[in-house]
Each structure stands twice: as structure tokens, then as C-alpha cells.
Amino acid sequence: xxxxxxxxxxxxxxxxxxxxxxxxxxxxxxxxxxxxxxxxxxxxxxxxxxxxxxxxxxxxxxxxxxxxxxxxxxxxxxxxxxxxxxxxxxxxxxxxxxxxxxxxxxxxxxxxxxxxxxxxxxxxxxxxxxxxxxxxxxxxxxxxxxxxxxxxxxxxxxxxxxxxxxxxxxxxxxxxxxxxxxxxxxxxxxxxxxxxxxxxxxxxxxxxxxxxxxxxxxxxxxxxxxxxxxxxxxxxxxxxxxxxxxxxxxxxxxxxxxxxxxxxxxxxxxxxxxxxxxxxxxxxxxxxxxxxxxxxxxxxxxxxxxxxxxxxxxxxxxxxxxxxxxxxxxxxxxxxxxxxxxxxxxxxxxxxxxxxxxxxxxxxxxxxxxxxxxxxxxxxxxxxxxxxxxxxxxxxxxxxxxxxxxxxxxxxxxxxxxxxxxxxxxxxxxxxxxxxxxxxxxxxxxxxxxxxxxxxxxxxxxxxxxxxxxxxxxxxxxxxxxxxxxxxxxxxxxxxxxxxxxxxxxxxxxxxxxxxxxxxxxxxxxxxxxxxxxxxxxxxxxxxxxxxxxxxxxxxxxxxxxxxxxxxxxxxxxxxxxxxxxxxxxxxxxxxxxxxxxxxxxxxxxxxxxxxxxxxxxxxxxxxxxxxxxxxxxxxxxxxxxxxxxxxxxxxxxxxxxxxxxxxxx
Amino acid sequence: xxxxxxxxxxxxxxxxxxxxxxxxxxxxxxxxxxxxxxxxxxxxxxxxxxxxxxxxxxxxxxxxxxxxxxxxxxxxxxxxxxxxxxxxxxxxxxxxxxxxxxxxxxxxxxxxxxxxxxxxxxxxxxxxxxxxxxxxxxxxxxxxxxxxxxxxxxxxxxxxxxxxxxxxxxxxxxxxxxxxxxxxxxxxxxxxxxxxxxxxxxxxxxxxxxxxxxxxxxxxxxxxxxxxxxxxxxxxxxxxxxxxxxxxxxxxxxxxxxxxxxxxxxxxxxxxxxxxxxxxxxxxxxxxxxxxxxxxxxxxxx
Numbered sequence: 001x002x003x004x005x006x007x008x009x010x011x012x013x014x015x016x017x018x019x020x021x022x023x024x025x026x027x028x029x030x031x032x033x034x035x036x037x038x039x040x041x042x043x044x045x046x047x048x049x050x051x052x053x054x055x056x057x058x059x060x061x062x063x064x065x066x067x068x069x070x071x072x073x074x075x076x077x078x079x080x081x082x083x084x085x086x087x088x089x090x091x092x093x094x095x096x097x098x099x100x101x102x103x104x105x106x107x108x109x110x111x112x113x114x115x116x117x118x119x120x121x122x123x124x125x126x127x128x129x130x131x132x133x134x135x136x137x138x139x140x141x142x143x144x145x146x147x148x149x150x151x152x153x154x155x156x157x158x159x160x161x162x163x164x165x166x167x168x169x170x171x172x173x174x175x176x177x178x179x180x181x182x183x184x185x186x187x188x189x190x191x192x193x194x195x196x197x198x199x200x201x202x203x204x205x206x207x208x209x210x211x212x213x214x215x216x217x218x219x220x221x222x223x224x225x226x227x228x229x230x231x232x233x234x235x236x237x238x239x240x241x242x243x244x245x246x247x248x249x250x251x252x253x254x255x256x257x258x259x260x261x262x263x264x265x266x267x268x269x270x271x272x273x274x275x276x277x278x279x280x281x282x283x284x285x286x287x288x289x290x291x292x293x294x295x296x297x298x299x300x301x302x303x304x305x306x307x308x309x310x311x312x313x314x315x316x317x318x319x320x321x322x323x324x325x326x327x328x329x330x331x332x333x334x335x336x337x338x339x340x341x342x343x344x345x346x347x348x349x350x351x352x353x354x355x356x357x358x359x360x361x362x363x364x365x366x367x368x369x370x371x372x373x374x375x376x377x378x379x380x381x382x383x384x385x386x387x388x389x390x391x392x393x394x395x396x397x398x399x400x401x402x403x404x405x406x407x408x409x410x411x412x413x414x415x416x417x418x419x420x421x422x423x424x425x426x427x428x429x430x431x432x433x434x435x436x437x438x439x440x441x442x443x444x445x446x447x448x449x450x451x452x453x454x455x456x457x458x459x460x461x462x463x464x465x466x467x468x469x470x471x472x473x474x475x476x477x478x479x480x481x482x483x484x485x486x487x488x489x490x491x492x493x494x495x496x497x498x499x500x501x502x503x504x505x506x507x508x509x510x511x512x513x514x515x516x517x518x519x520x521x522x523x524x525x526x527x528x529x530x531x532x533x534x535x536x537x538x539x540x541x542x543x544x545x546x547x548x549x550x551x552x553x554x555x556x557x558x559x560x561x562x563x564x565x566x567x568x569x570x571x572x573x574x575x576x577x578x579x580x581x582x583x584x585x586x587x588x589x590x591x592x593x594x595x596x597x598x599x600x601x602x603x604x605x606x607x608x609x610x611x612x613x614x615x616x617x618x619x620x621x622x623x624x625x626x627x628x629x630x631x632x633x634x635x636x637x638x639x640x641x642x643x644x645x646x647x648x649x650x651x652x653x654x655x656x657x658x659x660x661x662x663x664x665x666x
Numbered sequence: 667x668x669x670x671x672x673x674x675x676x677x678x679x680x681x682x683x684x685x686x687x688x689x690x691x692x693x694x695x696x697x698x699x700x701x702x703x704x705x706x707x708x709x710x711x712x713x714x715x716x717x718x719x720x721x722x723x724x725x726x727x728x729x730x731x732x733x734x735x736x737x738x739x740x741x742x743x744x745x746x747x748x749x750x751x752x753x754x755x756x757x758x759x760x761x762x763x764x765x766x767x768x769x770x771x772x773x774x775x776x777x778x779x780x781x782x783x784x785x786x787x788x789x790x791x792x793x794x795x796x797x798x799x800x801x802x803x804x805x806x807x808x809x810x811x812x813x814x815x816x817x818x819x820x821x822x823x824x825x826x827x828x829x830x831x832x833x834x835x836x837x838x839x840x841x842x843x844x845x846x847x848x849x850x851x852x853x854x855x856x857x858x859x860x861x862x863x864x865x866x867x868x869x870x871x872x873x874x875x876x877x878x879x880x881x882x883x884x885x886x887x888x889x890x891x892x893x894x895x896x897x898x899x900x901x902x903x904x905x906x907x908x909x910x911x912x913x914x915x916x917x918x919x920x921x922x923x924x925x926x927x928x929x930x931x932x933x934x935x936x937x938x939x940x941x942x943x944x945x946x947x948x949x950x951x952x953x954x955x956x957x958x959x960x961x962x963x964x965x966x967x968x
Contacts (some may be wrong), residue, residue: 085785327862382783391725395727404769405766405767410766414762415764424967430814433814434810437960440805441802443766445799447799448795454777454780458779525757529670537738541734544737548884555715558719560720563721570783575783575785576780585792585795588800
């Protein structure tokens with residue numbers, strides 16, 4: 001344990017205070033008459049919380065300390081413990097960053113002046129969501145954990161249905177609510193089983209449980225279902241695309257950038273309880289992860305709704321993290337410290353990276369939707385001219401998310417590749433190296449998806465929207481994006497420091513003493529080389545650009561229309577659209593993803609107006625989950641008789657429940 | 667130090683010669699005299715002295731395309747060993763960086779193409795993206811096989827380990843690998859049977875149609891970057907197929923240059939005797955390449 005010097009404020013207390021500040025950020029706005037004042041106050045409080053919380057979290061992380069506070073709350077579930085260990089501190093970083101960035105962005109994106117009715121609720125629940133997630137990672141009591149979990153889930157629901165006058169928003173919200181509560185039910189089972197085992201609702205200490213008793217298998221399954229549904233691991237992802245697409249963009253940013261990570265945090269935290277996780281757990285996580293990654297990005301490539309594409313790419317990234325975690329657990333179970341170290345580092349660093357570039361892209365999509373008034377990429381184009389700054393920031397996010405050097409997405413995938421290759425000479429587990437080509441395929445598909453996205457939104461000429469209303473985003477919208485973009489660049493160019501940042505969070509899996517065995521310093525050197533080559537790459541680009549510019553100044557340069565291959569009257573609508581771009585790639589996955597096409601049928605001398613619909617299918621939802629729900633709904637139809645809307649009968653239910661509880665408590 | 671200088675000089679100066687040799691071989695097959703060996707150098711120099719035309723629809727992304735393509739290929743050239751000589755930069759895991767550097771170059775080339783708003787260029791970049799994506803796993807299977815054979819995670823050691831001796835005990839695996847990697851070499855460099863740099867119809871092109879709008883020095887940079895990419899990927903392939911070393915440092919450079927020229931002749935022969943594939947066949951051939959490489963990995967890991 002580390003004790004902080006006297007006279008210096010305790011960082012753990014500061015982090016808790018920061019978490020509470022975010023929770024109350026939206027409250028003043030509820031009582032203020034002046035439109036917009038509450039929103040400004042909320043943004044100010046969120047930024048204040050970030051300025052307090054992030055340094056505090058970093059201090060706790062680097063001190064490798066674990067600070068515990070106990071709250072006697074008088075509820076029959078034991079004392080409420082709040083603790084911040086390096087793992088919690090690590091997850092606090094994205095919470096505070098994205099919370100502050102999102103509420104600053106909202107000032108320009110969802111101004112109170114033009115969204116009077118919805119702004120207050122949005123601001124309030126945004127603060128509540130941030131706060132609940134910050135408290136969630138500190139919670140050490142199962143019941144308190146579930147409470148924060150529910151607050152998080154419900155505030156996210158109210159954020160999703162901000163535009164509840166639209167039918168598709170409501171249905172996305174309902175689907176989310178069902179999915180999240182199915183997950184919560186699994187978590188209820190999870191915490192009850194744990195409490196039955198340990199005799200207390202306090203979460204077990206790291207490495208204090210054995211995975212051998214058969215009941216632990218049920219615990220693991222419940223955790224995977226509950227946390228996996230929140231994280232969006234396939235096939236539990238069904239709520240994710242619609243919810244992310246229909247929420248306001250800064251809400252999508254915090255949901256994708258942070259809320260999905262809370263599911264991953266749950267899986268991480270659960271795994272720390274056990275000192276001997278069986279190989280099977282790692283294998284299940286690995287398979288689920290690589291499936292999510294491959295299927296997620298394949299679905300992403302087929303989308304032409306801007307935010308749906310980003311949502312499916314979140315599934316892919318969660319898949320990559322889960323794969324990394326899975327191989328790390330395989331390494332952990334088979335006592336291969338190198339594999340465990342590389343896998344865990346890759347997983348945590350990818351979580352951090354994804355919470356930088358995905359909010360950047362979602363905020364960017366907010367700018368795009370503001371400028372074009374649509375989410376359909378087939379109608380966009382040419383925004384690079386009207387919003388040059390946002391376009392540049394968006395490009396940073398796109399390169400980062402594709403996992404290509406010299407930005408941060410590459411670093412975490414690089415560590416994962418190193419991990420996969422590291423077992424090649426070993427006698428066991430050498431087959432996990434076959435994940436490497438699959439990961440390469442994921443990377444290739446990501447390049448397809450995001451070239452398509454960037455090309456059809458920002459490049460070319462405007463296709464089918466009112467280009468005259470397109471405008472550069474306001475400073476309050478660009479600033480948060482710039483912060484994220486700088487983060488992507490910093491981690492990409494100086495990955496060795498990022499690796500240092502991640503190391504303390506692994507303490508509960510591998511104590512500091514194992515550093516020498518896995519040659520942590522060796523990997524620092526490797527990442528140092530990566531950093532040098534990244535800088536060299538940028539220098540080479542600058543040099544070539546300079547030389548080219550010198551030549552350009554001496555030679556004549558003309559401006560003319562794009563060469564139309566002999567055709568003189570090319571129009572904007574002739575450009576390759578988003579759907580056409582991915583058509584070849586998607587046809588390779590024919591069968592998994594179906595493009596539902598309704599082509600207009602013209603008949604007769606005077607054909608009626610017809611419309612053309614081109615929609616990629618949501619295979620898991622349509623083929624698996626919906627039929628399953630139909631069957632379940634039919635089988636349990638008799639239960640509906642209990643629910644008929646008569647208040648007095650409901651009161652009898654409540655009294656009956658109370659009565660049974662009293663008898664049971666006796 | 668001498669070796670690093672020779673490495674850099676070769677990477678800077680030799681690539682266009684390969685294009686000249688390919689063209690000469692094709693001319694010989696067609697019964698023509700053909701352009702001189704040094705024609706690609708003249709072409710690039712001429713382009714560097716020409717004026718440019720920029721489309722009014724383009725932004726800075728269009729200008730970044732050639733720059734990034736050249737810079738990434740140049741950095742990749744530092745990672746690959748030429749012949750028996752190790753690469754100037756080598757570290758554990760550099761093969762991953764090597765593979766992903768090309769992705770960066772490709773991304774910006776495709777973005778530059780889409781920036782023009784031409785449907786032909788969009789078509790080209792859609793094809794490039796798909797085929798490159800399908801070629802990626804093959805390269806990784808190759809890297810796995812080589813890594814397992816050498817027990818190392820860096821390109822220099824992985825490739826140095828492929829010797830005539832290695833062919834004796836892992837011949838079957840290496841043979842499969844060569845088949846897969848040759849397909850990757852051709853598709854990555856847009857050669858026949860995947861793409862024809864000399865076709866006259868934009869509708870059927872892949873790489874050439876993406877750079878339709880680049881002119882003057884920009885096009886010169888693109889031509890040079892394409893030659894360098896052929897050289898860098900070719901050096902990888904030559905290492906597998908012709909792993910000969912003499913032991914004498916200077917002689918080894920000569921052996922390397924001779925092998926590269928031989929590779930150019932082979933590519934020229936392939937281009938002369940084959941027709942371009944129909945576009946729908948290309949994914950199938952790429953999957954076949956992946957299967958070849960996967961089998962080579964299985965043989966070595968089993």
C-alpha cells in the first residue's frame with residue numbers, strides 16, 4: 001500500500017468528488033429559467049470534474065495504490081465499499097475525458113436555444129450516466145455495483161430516446177431496454193451466486209477464489225452474459241447498432257467510448273477474482289472475441305448509415321479487446337507470463353485507444369449530420385471543402401481506427417500480434433497464432449469500411465443534400481475532437497509511455513515481480529523503435545511534401561474539372577457512392593450479410609412512382625433473436641394475465657410479496 | 667555502415683530498372699525491340715519536369731496520396747533485408763509494421779482517388795481495397811511460417827534463416843509459401859493476371875485508374891513509389907525463392923541484384939503468357955493463395 005504525503009489532497013477522495021460533480025452537472029439546469037445557462041454550467045462542471053479526476057486517476061495509477069472507503073449505509077447487504085485500485089483508476093480515465101468532451105460538444109451540437117424541450121433532460125442524464133460509470137468502477141459491493149449499473153443503464157435509455165417523437169428512436173430504445181435488462185438479470189444471478197459462495201456481497205479480493213467448484217461455471221456464464229450484453233459481444237450485440245445510430249452524437253460517443261467498456265470492465269474485474277481460471281474460459285472469450293471482430297467489421301462494411309457503420313465497428317473493436325483478453329487468459333491459465341502480459345496490455349491499451357478514436361468519430365459524425373441533415377452516406381460527399389478542420393480531425397480518427405501506423409490503433413494491435421506470435425515456439429498454445437491472419441483480415445475490412453466512410457462523406461462532391469447549408473463546426477465542437485485526435489497521435493508516436501500507463505492496471509493479474517520474467521523493458525524498447533519509425537515516417541512525408549512543393553512553385557499548375565475519361569458532363573450523382581464502394585467486399589460475405597434490395601418495378605405506359613430500397617440485413621437479430629422472442633412470448637402468454645393494468649390488483653401483488661418476504665425473514 | 671549505404675542506394679536507384687526489365691521481356695516475347703531498359707527513369711524524370719493539373723473538386727487529401735504512398739514504401743524498404751545482408755532497421759515485431767505500412771499507403775492512395783469524385787477512380791479504389799484485404803491473410807500466414815522456422819520475430823532473421831538448407835527440411839512448406847506469395851506479389855503490385863498497367867480501358871483497371879487524375883511530379887512520385895513497392899515486395903519474395911549467399915559481402919550484393927532482375931524477367935514472362943483474369947475470378951484466386959499459405963503453416967506447426 002502506498003500512502004500519500006500529508007498536506008496533499010488524497011487523489012482517491014478527489015476522484016470520488018469528481019464523480020459526484022459529474023452526477024450533479026445537469027441539476028442546476030433543471031431549476032434555471034434561462035435557456036442554455038444550465039447547459040453551460042453542466043459543461044463547466046464536467047470539465048472541472050475532468051481536471052480534478054484525470055490527474056487524480058493518473059496519480060493513483062502510477063502510485064499502484066489501492067484506496068478503500070467504507071460507507072455504512074444501513075442496508076442489509078453489508079457495508080458499501082468504494083475502492084480505487086489501478087484497474088479502476090485506469091477505467092476512470094475515459095469516463096472523465098469523454099464526459100467532459102461530450103458535454104462541451106453538446107453546447108454547439110444540441111444547443112438549448114433550438115432544442116428547448118429536450119436539452120434539460122439530455123444534460124441531466126448525460127451527467128448521471130458519467131457519474132454512474134465513475135462510481136461503478138469504484139463499487140466493491142455487489143448490490144451497490146448493481147445500483148450504479150442500473151442508473152447507468154436507465155440514464156443511457158433516456159439519452160437514447162431523446163428524440164422520442166420518432167418511431168425508430170422509440171423502437172431502438174425499447175430494444176436497448178430489453179437487452180440491458182436481460183443482461184441485468186444475468187448479473188443478479190452472478191452476484192447472488194458469488195454472495196452465496198463468499199458469504200458477503202463484497203466483491204472478492206484479487207485471486208481469492210478458485211474456479212474449480214462447479215458453481216463457478218455458472219458464475220462465469222452469468223458474468224459473460226451480463227457483461228457481454230453490455231459490451232456488445234456477438235451475438236449479444238443486437239441492441240447496439242440501432243441505439244448508437246439513433247442517439248444524439250455525443251451520447252453515442254460516450255456510449256460507445258465508455259459505456260461498452262463498463263461491460264469489459266466487469267469481465268476484467270470478474271477474472272481478477274480467480275487465481276486458477278480454466279483454459280476453457282480463455283478459449284470461450286477468444287472465440288467470442290474473434291467472431292465479434294470479424295462479423296462486426298463485415299457488417300460495418302455493408303452499412304450506409306454513417307452512425308450504424310460506426311456502431312458495428314464498435315462491435316469489432318470490442319471483439320479485438322475480447323480476443324486479446326481471451327488469449328491473455330489462455331496464457332494466464334497455462335502459466336505463460338509473456339502471453340498474459342502482451343494480451344492484457346493489448347486489451348487495456350485498445351480499450352484506451354478505442355475510447356479516444358471512437359468518440360472522436362462519433363462527435364465528427366455529429367458535425368456531419370449537422371452539416372448535411374442526413375445519416376445516409378449515399379447522399380453525402382464533399383464535406384472536406386465546407387468543414388476542412390472537422391475533416392482533418394475525422395481523418396485522424398479514421399486512420400487510428402483502421403489500426404494503421406503511426407497512430408494509436410496500430411499500437412494495441414501490434415501488441416496483440418506480438419502475443420499471438422509469442423507462442424509459436426512453445427509446445428502448447430501454438431495454434432493461437434492462427435488468429436493473426438484473421439486479425440489481418442479484420443484490419444483489411446476495417447480499411448474498406450473506413451475508406452468508404454471517409455470517401456463518401458468528406459471527399460468528392462456533394463451528392464444529394466443542400467450543400468449550401470453545410471458549414472464548419474463551432475469551436476466548442478472542434479475542441480473536444482482536437483483533444484481526442486491529439487491523444488491518438490500522442491499514443492501512436494510515443495507508444496512506450498502508453499505501455500507504462502497500462503502496466504499498473506495489470507497488477508491484479510500479474511504482480512510487479514513478474515516484470516523481469518516477461519522482459520517488460522524489452523517490449524518498451526520495441527515500442528521505442530516503433531516510435532522512432534513513426535517519427536521517421538512523418539519526417540519522410542514532410543520531406544517529400546517539401547520537395548514536391550519546391551517543384552510545384554517552378555512549374556505551371558492548372559485547375560480543371562476531374563478527368564471524366566472522355567465524358568464531358570459528369571455529375572455529382574455519378575460518383576461511386578458508399579453502397580457501390582463496399583459492394584464487391586460485401587458480396588464475398590454473401591449469406592451472412594444480405595443486402596435487402598427492393599428495386600422499383602416499372603410497368604404499363606404510365607408507371608407509378610417507385611422507390612428503391614437497399615438495406616443491409618441484421619442477420620443475428622432477424623434470424624435468431626426475433627424468432628426466439630416470438631417463441632418465448634407465445635410460450636409465456638399465460639403470464640400476461642397477471643399484467644392487466646388494474647391498480648388495486650397490483651397493490652395486492654405488492655402486499656403479497658411483502659408478506660412472503662416477512663415470513664421468509666422470520 | 668557500407669552495407670546500410672549500399673542498401674539505401676539500391677532501394678533509391680534500382681526499382682525503376684525492374685519495370686524496364688519487365689517491359690523488355692514482354693517486348694521480346696512480342697517480337698519487338700522494346701523501349702530501353704532505362705525508359706522508366708526517363709519517364710519519371712520527364713514527369714518531374716512537367717506542369718500539373720489539379721481537379722477543382724480535390725482537397726489536400728488528393729495531394730497527400732502520392733506523398734504518403736512513397737513515404738510508407740520507403741520506410742518499409744528500411745525493414746526488409748536485401749539478399750544476405752540484414753536490414754538497416756530491425757526489431758522484434760517489425761514484420762507487423764512492414765505489413766501495415768502498406769495499408770497506410772493504400773489508404774491514402776484510395777482516399778486521393780475518391781477525392782476526385784470520378785466514378786472510375788471510385789471503382790478502382792473499391793477493387794483495390796477488396797483485393798488487398800483478401801491478400802492480407804496470405805502475407806500473415808507466410809510470416810507465421812517464417813517465424814516458426816527461424817524462431818525469430820524480426821524480418822531480417824526470419825528471412826536470413828531461409829537457406830538452401832532450410833529448403834531441405836521444410837521444402838514442401840516453402841514451396842506452398844512461394845506459390846501464395848507470388849500471387850500476393852502480383853496482386854499487390856497490380857500486375858497481370860490481376861491488373862494490367864497498360865490496358866487502355868479505364869473500366870477494367872485497378873491501380874492505374876486510381877491515379878488517373880494525378881499529373882506531372884505527382885504522377886512521377888506515384889510511378890516511383892509503385893516501382894519501389896515492387897522492389898520491396900520482390901526482395902521479400904526473392905529471399906524465399908532464391909536463398910543463395912556466397913559469404914562474400916560484395917558478391918552477395920551482386921547475387922541480390924541478379925536475383926531481382928531474374929524476378930523481373932519471370933514477372934515479364936508471366937505477363938506475356940497470361941491474359942488478365944475476369945474481375946470476379948480475382949477473389950477466388952486470392953482465397954486460393956491464402957489456402958496455399960495456410961497449408962504451408964499447418965505443415966510447419968503440426
